Amino acid sequence: MRKPSASAWRKAVSRCGRSRARPSRRLSKPGMRAGHPRHPICRRCAPSPGDAGRSRQQEKAPMDLIARNAVVLRCRRRTVAEVTQAVSRGVAAGEKVLVTAFVAAIFALILLNIATRAAGRPLIWVDELAIYLMVATCFVGTSLTVRQRLDFAVTLVIDTLGQAKRKVVDATLTVVGLAYGLFLIVLCWRLFDPVQLAWSGFDIAAYTAASLNFLYTDPTQTLGIPKWVVLLVLPLYAVGVSIHGLANLVEDLGWAERERIATDVAATLEAG
Structure with missing residues (x-):
């Protein structure tokens, strides 16, 4: 069996009430024994040989706890990173669909405008709708480029x-x-003011009179729809930029491997 270590004897001496204040090799009192030359101690408090293994295990316990905590922290980081990347992938997929739909709609509106003007019956709302769709395409496409790391x-x-x-x-x-995206979310929250609108019972007239915010009452010039419908692209853009920025951040911090998002634009840039 292993002999008790010096640290085990020191711990036992600190608990023993009969240990001498000044260590000595000579023991005069009965019931004392010199298990360690510099730490005389009574038989009741003397460490047994098995205490040596326990003391070493106790010394290793904090290190094991730190290692376990480190493993748990890494697992949690990886879980957060995987969830963030999954949400970002879903948002990016939706943005791709929106950009494709907006571009197709713009192309169709341009053809419609040409046909109606050639027929002598132009539609005045086509130009405004095409402009709004172009602006929305820019916002949604910019959010998508943040995730693809193709921003300027x-x-x-x-x-x-x-x-x-x-x-x-x-x-x-x-x-x-990411801070820019979060700040834009705050501005959109103040612009749309959903809390005050809910307190007004979703009564547009009462809300406008109380807050002097004419967002929900002012219509567009030719389409005649409320402007808040057109401005919905701003909170969508802010949320998309924030989610993609968070996904990029967990990759930059090393919590997860950087995803390879293949796009035609990226392939063209790499080929050039």
């Missing part, structure tokens, strides 16, 4: 940095983009 950037200085410093710069820029 000046990389003159970044290209001269090393790999480690470049990762820090990329993460910092991602945080700035």
Whole structure:
């Protein structure tokens, strides 16, 4: 069996009421024994040989706990990263559908405008609707490029940095983009003011008189629909940028591997 270590004897001495204040090799009192030359202690409090293994296990216990906590933290980070990436993939898929539909609608409206003008009966609302669809396409497409990391950037200085410093710069820029998206969400919340609208019982006239916010009453020039319908693209853009920015951030922090989002634009840029 292993002999008790010095640390085990010191712990036993600290608990023993009969231990001497000044250690000595000579024991004069009955019931004392010199299990350790510098720590005389009574038989009742003397550590047994089995205490050596227990003391070593107790010393390893904090390290095991730290290791377990580190593993749990890594698992939680990976779970958060996977959920964020999955949500971002879903939002990106919806944005692709919207961009495709908007572009097709713009093309159809242009053809309709040409045909009606050639027939001498132009539709005045076609131009305005096409403009609104073009603006919506720009917002939704910009949100999609954030996830694809195809947004415009000046990389003159970044290209001269090393790999480690470049990762820090990329993460910092991602945080700035995420902060921009969250700030835009706050502005959209204040613009649409859903809480005050709910307190007004969704009565547009009462809400407008109380808040002097004419968002829900002002119509467009030729379409005649309320402007809030057109401005719905702003909160959609803000939420999309925030979700994609968060997904990019968990990848920049190393919580998950960077996803490869294949697009025709990215393939063209890499080929060039």
